[in-house]
Amino acid sequence: MNVTLSLMPAKTLPKITTISEFPNNPKTLILEQCKTIKDINQIHTHVIKTGLILNPSAVENLLESTALVLRSMDYALAIFNQVQQPQPEAYNILIRGFNLNQNPEKAILLFKQMKENCIEPDKYTFSCILKSCSILHGLQEGKQIQAHTMKSGFGSSGFVQNTLIHMYANCGKIDIARRVFDEMSEREVITWNSMFAGYTTSSCWEEVIKLFQEMLKSDFGFDVVTMISVLTACGRLGNLELGEWLSDYIVENGLTGNLNLITSLIDMYAKCGKIDVARSLFDKLPRRDVVAWSAMISGYSQASRCREALDLFQEMQRENIEPNEITMVSVLSSCAVMGAFEIGKWCHFFVKKKRIKLTVTLGTALMDFYAKCGSVENSLDVFKKMPVKNVLSWTVLIQGLASNGEGRKALEYFSQMRIRNIEPNDVTFIGVLSACSHAGLIDEGREFFVSMNRDYGIDPRIEHYGCMVDIFARGGFIIEAYQFIKNMPMEPNAVIWRTLLASCKVHKNVEMGEESLRQLVKLEPAHSGDYILLSNVYASVGRFEDATKIRSEMRQKGIKKTPGCSSIEIEGGLHEFFAEDSAHPKSVEIYDAVEKMMKRIKSAGYVPNIAEARLDAEEDEKESSISHHSEKLAIAFGLIKTSPGTTIRITKNLRVCSDCHIATKTISKVFNREIVVRDRNRFHHFKDGCCSCNDYW
DNA sequence: GATCGAAGGA
Numbered sequence: 001m002n003v004t005l006s007l008m009p010a011k012t013l014p015k016i017t018t019i020s021e022f023p024n025n026p027k028t029l030i031l032e033q034c035k036t037i038k039d040i041n042q043i044h045t046h047v048i049k050t051g052l053i054l055n056p057s058a059v060e061n062l063l064e065s066t067a068l069v070l071r072s073m074d075y076a077l078a079i080f081n082q083v084q085q086p087q088p089e090a091y092n093i094l095i096r097g098f099n100l101n102q103n104p105e106k107a108i109l110l111f112k113q114m115k116e117n118c119i120e121p122d123k124y125t126f127s128c129i130l131k132s133c134s135i136l137h138g139l140q141e142g143k144q145i146q147a148h149t150m151k152s153g154f155g156s157s158g159f160v161q162n163t164l165i166h167m168y169a170n171c172g173k174i175d176i177a178r179r180v181f182d183e184m185s186e187r188e189v190i191t192w193n194s195m196f197a198g199y200t201t202s203s204c205w206e207e208v209i210k211l212f213q214e215m216l217k218s219d220f221g222f223d224v225v226t227m228i229s230v231l232t233a234c235g236r237l238g239n240l241e242l243g244e245w246l247s248d249y250i251v252e253n254g255l256t257g258n259l260n261l262i263t264s265l266i267d268m269y270a271k272c273g274k275i276d277v278a279r280s281l282f283d284k285l286p287r288r289d290v291v292a293w294s295a296m297i298s299g300y301s302q303a304s305r306c307r308e309a310l311d312l313f314q315e316m317q318r319e320n321i322e323p324n325e326i327t328m329v330s331v332l333s334s335c336a337v338m339g340a341f342e343i344g345k346w347c348h349f350f351v352k353k354k355r356i357k358l359t360v361t362l363g364t365a366l367m368d369f370y371a372k373c374g375s376v377e378n379s380l381d382v383f384k385k386m387p388v389k390n391v392l393s394w395t396v397l398i399q400g401l402a403s404n405g406e407g408r409k410a411l412e413y414f415s416q417m418r419i420r421n422i423e424p425n426d427v428t429f430i431g432v433l434s435a436c437s438h439a440g441l442i443d444e445g446r447e448f449f450v451s452m453n454r455d456y457g458i459d460p461r462i463e464h465y466g467c468m469v470d471i472f473a474r475g476g477f478i479i480e481a482y483q484f485i486k487n488m489p490m491e492p493n494a495v496i497w498r499t500l501l502a503s504c505k506v507h508k509n510v511e512m513g514e515e516s517l518r519q520l521v522k523l524e525p526a527h528s529g530d531y532i533l534l535s536n537v538y539a540s541v542g543r544f545e546d547a548t549k550i551r552s553e554m555r556q557k558g559i560k561k562t563p564g565c566s567s568i569e570i571e572g573g574l575h576e577f578f579a580e581d582s583a584h585p586k587s588v589e590i591y592d593a594v595e596k597m598m599k600r601i602k603s604a605g606y607v608p609n610i611a612e613a614r615l616d617a618e619e620d621e622k623e624s625s626i627s628h629h630s631e632k633l634a635i636a637f638g639l640i641k642t643s644p645g646t647t648i649r650i651t652k653n654l655r656v657c658s659d660c661h662i663a664t665k666t667i668s669k670v671f672n673r674e675i676v677v678r679d680r681n682r683f684h685h686f687k688d689g690c691c692s693c694n695d696y697w
Numbered sequence: 698g699a700t701c702g703a704a705g706g707a
Contacts, residue, residue: 096698127699162699193700200701225701232702260702267703294703326704333705364705396706430707463707 034065037072044079056087063090067097073106088114088122095128104132108141121148123157130160134167142167158186162194169198189223196229208233209242224261231264235271243268259285263292270299290324298330306334310343322354325362332362336369344369348382358386364393371400391422398431407439426458433467437474445471462488466496473503478512494523498530505537513537528559 034040043062052058059079067076076097080086091114098107111129114121121129126149133142146164149155161184168177177198184191192215199207212230215222222230227246234243247265255261262281269278282288282296293316300309313331316323323331328351335344348366351358358366363386370379379400386393394417401410414432417424424432429452436445449468452458465488472481481500485492497519504513517534520527531554538547 092698124698131699157699159699164699166700188699190700195700197700223700228701264702291703296703298703324703329704359704361705366705368706390705392706399706425706427707434707461707 034069037066037070037075040066040070040072040075048082053082054084056089059083060087060089060093063093063097067093068100071097071101073097073101073103086119088119088125091119092122092124092128095125095132099128099131099135102135104135104138107132108136108138121152121154123154123159126152126154126157127159127163130163130167134163134170137171139168139171139173142171156185158184158188158191162188162190165191165194165198169194169201172202174198174202174204187220189221189226192220192222193225193229196226200229200232203236205233205236209237209239212242224255224258227261228264231261231268235264235268238272240272240274243272259287259289259292263289263295266292267295267299270295270303273303275299275303275305288319288321290321290327293321294324294327294330297327297334301330301334301337304337306338306340309334310338310340323350323356325351325356325359328356329361329365332365332369336365336372339373341373341375344373358382360386360388360390360393363389364396367393367400368396371396371404374404376400376404376406389422391425391428394422395425395428395431398428398435402431402435402438405438407435407437407441410435411439411441411444424452424456424458426452426461426464429456429458429460430463430467433464433471437467437471440475442471442475442477462490462493462496465490465492466499469496470499470503473500474506476507478503478507478509482512482515492519494520494527494530497523498533501530501533501537505533505540508537508541510537510541510543525557526559528554531559 034043040062043065047053047058047062063076063079066072066079073094076094080090080094083090091110094110095107098104098110107129111121111125111132114125126145130142130145133139133145142164146155149157149160149164154160161180164180165177168174168180177195181187181191181195192211195211196208199205199211208229212222212226212233215226227250231243231246234240234246243265247269250256250261250265262285266278266281269275269281278296278299282292285292293312297309297312297316300306300312309330313323313327316327328347332344332347334340335347347369350356351362351366356362363382366382367379370376370382379397383389383393383397394413398410398414398417401407401413410431414424414428414435417428429448432448433445436442436448445468449460449464452460452464465484468484469481472478472484478500481503485496485500488496497516501513501516501520504510504516513534517530520530524530531550535547535550538544538550
């Protein structure tokens with residue numbers, strides 16, 4: 001047979017001149033040259049015309065190109081259906097193709113069809129079909145296949161057992177996976193790697209390390225895949241020692257050219273707190289894919305170096321690397337922490353524009369971002385649009401509603417969550433309890449606290465006790481809160497006492513305030529905020545002398561206020577200010593803008609009640625001469641007391657609104673709509689007072 | 698042909 005391939009376009013298949021070459025080296029030729037269905041179609045026509053359709057190897061190569069390279073399962077099935085007696089190899093290719101195309105159900109159907117047609121599966125078939133079960137999380141199906149492998153005599157095949165480990169681990173049965181591993185008489189590196197992968201999917205990081213040590217002891221050589229698994233575990237556990245050992249191994253063995261390996265190394269260093277080492281590795285990479293960028297960005301984000309995370313994201317875009325949903329999760333999480341509302345909104349727009357898949361994780365990150373920036377409506381909107389939601393999404397929603405002053409609505413969603421059979425976890429209850437606290441629902445709070453253990457088997461942690469103290473104290477039941485602390489099964493920490501102390505100011509309870517500070521001094525003697533809080537308790541009942549005394553006591557003890565860092569976002573630009581920092585290029589501009597705004601607000605006939613704020617401001621000016629403008633502005637507004645980590649967001653609308661005839665509306669509405677103040681991780685909305693912290697202005 | 702990398706909430 002010596003037929004010229006006249007149907008082949010010369011540019012796609014330049015090397016093929018005669019069909020006689022085709023069966024000899026079909027794989028490389030077809031796999032490498034076929035770029036489109038049209039190419040396949042041409043070869044397919046020839047295979048039929050020339051009778052090669054009867055040649056199993058030619059058909060298999062054609063199927064491989066169609067199902068595995070071009071991933072066109074419809075076309076692959078069409079070819080397959082023309083074959084009169086398909087061999088197991090042909091079935092295997094189709095099964096693999098269905099797995100690759102995330103269609104394991106069809107793979108299983110094909111396997112059944114194979115049995116009906118009395119075609120005996122081989123070890124590869126079992127391996128492929130176990131993978132289908134693994135993707136489907138079909139434990140029962142997997143077990144049936146395992147029984148089948150035993151009967152067919154393939155039970156001891158390495159291929160089968162490796163996938164079996166993977167299948168059991170993916171179905172959450174890590175113990176059975178380990179049993180398969182332990183019972184294997186001969187292990188290969190892949191076997192060990194399958195077990196590492198199993199532990200990785202189950203987040204059993206310690207087990208990865210233990211198994212790796214076993215591997216080293218048994219003098220078994222490891223490979224790049226092993227190192228990637230172990231490095232991931234080192235990152236999760238903060239095991240820098242082993243991580244560095246592997247790092248040295250990689251350098252000594254000249255493996256630094258492997259991008260995947262170095263990406264794991266970057267991730268490990270970042271998670272172990274060596275973010276700058278991670279960065280220098282990242283900078284040295286000759287080529288960076290989206291995973292490498294994402295690893296570095298998430299490294300900064302998790303190290304709370306959010307500014308650098310956002311800067312790197314910008315750089316990534318300049319390099320024209322397309323971010324994926326995972327990149328966006330880290331970027332949005334950084335925006336949430338920084339309160340970078342405009343940047344985060346842009347990210348949301350970007351996600352929609354690029355049709356980046358709204359996964360549960362991405363959706364939840366978006367929700368969290370909106371909630372933390374005070375835009376709970378947008379957070380809810382994202383939640384409603386999410387195709388898949390999990391306990392984390394519901395928790396973020398409840399938490400977001402609660403911290404934005406919508407406690408009752410948060411509890412309604414908690415009921416919804418229960419109706420839909422989503423099992424709440426310990427963190428969900430923190431949201432639920434803080435919702436009760438914000439809504440002033442003391443009895444409900446008490447009931448939820450009991451219920452979390454009684455009905456859900458969740459032991460309350462110190463954070464849950466803290467929420468209860470907050471519920472009692474905020475509701476004005478200071479004594480009950482104190483009794484509750486005294487009856488706690490664990491030692492109260494500073495946060496608990498601080499919660500009580502903060503409420504003492506609102507409810508003007510000097511005695512409990514003093515007791516709280518006594519306890520606080522034992523736990524954290526140098527925490528400046530606690531002294532300020534007690535001083536405010538005194539001031540709240542008019543004992544200004546005592547207030548001053550506390551502050552001078554603080555000075556005598558040499559306790560300094562933490563330098564404040566604030567940020568202002570104006571039209572998408574984020575400006576950070578530290579105490580004593582007057583050098584920010586935008587500071588004068590911002591100050592001027594807000595001055596003007598103040599004038600307009602005043603000329604609209606509104607005089608803010610800033611007496612208390614002014615008192616504090618003068619105190620602070622004397623004590624630590626805080627000079628950064630953002631905090632001054634906040635003080636001027638009477639919105640907040642100076643405290644580190646404050647974000648004041650001045651949106652574009654605020655300026656517009658002072659110009660756009662909104663002056664007829666009450667100024668509190670303008671404030672409510674336009675100004676949101678974030679103090680650390682708590683959001684403050686100002687209606688008549690702040691619904692988060694009971695502060696009135 | 699079986700194994701591997703980055704990810705959200707308090």
